[in-house]
Every structure is written in structure tokens, then in C-alpha cells.
Amino acid sequence: MSQKHPIISVTGSSGAGTSTVKTTFDQIFRRESITAVSIEGDAFHRYNRADMRAELERRVAAGDFTFSHFSFEANELKELERVFREYGATGRGRTRTYVHDEIEAARTGVAPGNFTAWAPFQDHSDLLFYEGLHGAVVADDVDIARHADLKIGVVPVINLEWIQKIHRDRAHRGYSTEAVTDTILRRMHAYVHCICPQFTQTDINFQRVPVVDTSNPFIARWIPTPDESLVVIRFKNPRGIDFPYLTAMIHGSWMSRANSIVIPGNKMDLAMQLILTPLIERLIRDAKRA
Numbered sequence: 038m039s040q041k042h043p044i045i046s047v048t049g050s051s052g053a054g055t056s057t058v059k060t061t062f063d064q065i066f067r068r069e070s071i072t073a074v075s076i077e078g079d080a081f082h083r084y085n086r087a088d089m090r091a092e093l094e095r096r097v098a099a100g101d102f103t104f105s106h107f108s109f110e111a112n113e114l115k116e117l118e119r120v121f122r123e124y125g126a127t128g129r130g131r132t133r134t135y136v137h138d139e140i141e142a143a144r145t146g147v148a149p150g151n152f153t154a155w156a157p158f159q160d161h162s163d164l165l166f167y168e169g170l171h172g173a174v175v176a177d178d179v180d181i182a183r184h185a186d187l188k189i190g191v192v193p194v195i196n197l198e199w200i201q202k203i204h205r206d207r208a209h210r211g212y213s214t215e216a217v218t219d220t221i222l223r224r225m226h227a228y229v230h231c232i233c234p235q236f237t238q239t240d241i242n243f244q245r246v247p248v249v250d251t252s253n254p255f256i257a258r259w260i261p262t263p264d265e266s267l268v269v270i271r272f273k274n275p276r277g278i279d280f281p282y283l284t285a286m287i288h289g290s291w292m293s294r295a296n297s298i299v300i301p302g303n304k305m306d307l308a309m310q311l312i313l314t315p316l317i318e319r320l321i322r323d324a325k326r327a
């Protein structure tokens with residue numbers, strides 16, 4: 038944690054919607070005139086696509102069937118922690134891009150499945166924004182969570198998460214349903230051990246719940262829409278959260294527990310703005326005073 042150079046971390050599984058949530062943060066940053074530098078979690082994968090495939094084959098041949106992009110050891114988490122620590126102390130750091138597809142390849146000049154070179158953050162930013170798989174990891178030799186001042190979990194219920202991943206990977210990344218299904222299965226061990234524990238570290242979780250039947254996510258023809266879903270918002274520490282204000286402002290919302298509210302899915306963007314803007318303003322205010 039750093040008062041002077043705050044860090045916001047948005048964490049969630051692949052397909053959870055962390056990239057989508059980034060657009061809401063970008064709107065808040067623009068409106069509040071906040072200069073943010075951003076990290077995509079995929080930048081901290083340990084291997085490019087070809088090396089990852091080779092490492093997977095090596096591990097499977099050795100009898101390890103648990104290795105995947107979700108695993109701690111498939112990612113440079115110590116480097117991520119170092120970058121968080123450096124940013125917190127100095128406002129500086131570095132990142133790169135993992136190029137997923139031809140569109141990103143055209144933008145970066147790097148072939149799909151590879152990384153761009155590391156590049157330093159721009160000077161004079163107000164905060165660091167991370168979005169990816171491991172933004173609140175606490176493990177034996179690494180503690181990402183302690184460096185982030187505001188930690189957000191994006192966690193659709195699992196059938197919906199799978200539908201979102203299958204549709205995105207098919208539509209934008211050129212994978213078949215069967216290939217995405219294999220990936221989901223291969224990642225399950227690390228999903229339980231490396232991804233889920235983070236959501237007890239996060240300050241606020243946004244959990245999208247469909248209200249249409251998703252019982253076979255592998256044949257779903259479209260992603261349930263915001264109108265076809267609710268969002269459960271859970272606060273780790275509800276003290277200081279103005280629940281009467283939130284439930285009055287967000288039409289159709291209600292409290293389901295002392296630390297949770299439920300909102301209509303199409304109010305998620307509004308809810309994020311109402312909840313996050315004052316928290317971000319406070320981070321910036323404290324940073325200016327530090």
C-alpha cells in the first residue's frame with residue numbers, strides 16, 4: 038500500500054469481464070481528470086504461446102496435469118510484485134503486452150502469441166491500474182494483495198464465466214468451442230487453488246448472476262444480457278458504505294446481507310460509478326497530501 042502512488046487492482050478469471058470493467062474505470066478517470074497507467078495481467082505470463090505449449094507438454098509427460106495460465110508458476114508474479122512495490126515507492130515501473138490476435142499484432146507490430154518489449158510507464162501518473170488474473174494473490178513467496186490500495190473482484194457465477202469465455206475466445210481469438218472447453222478443464226485445478234482465494238482478499242466483489250437458464254454453458258448461443266442478469270456486490274468492510282444512498286439511487290436494488298447489495302444487471306455501470314468514484318477520489322486526495 039502506498040499513499041503517494043496508489044494502486045487499483047481488478048482481478049478475475051479469464052472471461053470474467055475484467056477488460057470490460059476497465060472501460061468503466063476509464064470513464065471515471067477521464068471525468069475526474071485522473072492520469073492512470075495500466076497493466077494487463079497477461080503481460081506477466083512467464084511464456085509466450087509456443088513456449089507455454091512446450092512447457093505444458095513437458096509437464097504432462099512428467100505426470101503434472103495441473104499446469105495452466107492460472108498457475109502461479111506460469112506467471113512472473115514476483116516481477117509483478119516488484120513492479121507494484123516500485124510504483125508504490127516511486128511512481129515508476131514497467132509493463133509489456135501479450136499479443137493475443139491479429140488486431141493486436143497490427144497495432145503492436147508483434148506476431149500473435151508473443152510479448153512486446155518491456156517499456157517504462159509514462160512519467161507523472163496519479164495511479165496504477167492493474168486488470169488481470171492475479172491482482173490479489175497471496176502465496177508462499179509472493180504477496181501482490183498487500184501492495185494494492187483498492188482491490189476489486191469480477192466474478193460471474195461459473196456457468197456465465199464459461200459462456201463469456203467461450204464466446205469471446207471463439208469470436209475474437211479464433212478458438213473452437215472444443216479447444217476452449219479443454220482449456221477450461223485444464224485450468225480447473227489452478228482455478229480453485231490460485232484464482233478463487235483472491236476473492237477473500239478483494240475489497241469489493243461484483244458477481245454477475247444470470248436469471249435465464251445457463252445449465253449447459255457449452256451450447257449457449259449468446260451471452261446472457263445485462264437485462265437477463267443481476268449483480269451481487271459484496272463489500273469486505275461495509276463500514277463507511279452508504280447503503281441507503283446506494284439502494285435509493287439504484288432503482289430495483291436491495292440489500293441481501295449486511296455487507297451485500299443486489300442490483301439489476303443493467304445498473305452495473307451506474308453502481309460501479311457511484312461506489313468507486315468516492316473511493317478513487319479519496320485515494321487521490323490522500324496521495325496529494327502524502
Ligand SMILES: Nc1ncnc2c1ncn2[C@@H]1O[C@H](COP(=O)(O)OP(=O)(O)OP(=O)(O)O)[C@@H](O)[C@H]1O
Pocket residue numbers: 049050051052053054055056057058169170201202204205245260261262263305
Ligand atoms: N457485464 C457484462 N455483460 C455482458 N457481457 C459481458 C459483461 N462483462 C463481460 N462480458 C462479455 O464477456 C466476454 C469476456 O469479457 P472480457 O474480455 O472483459 O473478459 P476478461 O476477464 O478481460 O478476460 P481475459 O482475462 O481472458 O482477457 C466479452 O465478450 C464481454 O463482452
Ligand SMILES: O=C(CO)[C@H](O)[C@H](O)COP(=O)(O)O
Pocket residue numbers: 050051052079082086106135137150170210
Ligand atoms: O485470457 C487468457 C488469460 O487471461 C489467455 O488464455 C492467455 O493470455 C493465453 O492466451 P492465448 O491462448 O491467446 O495464448
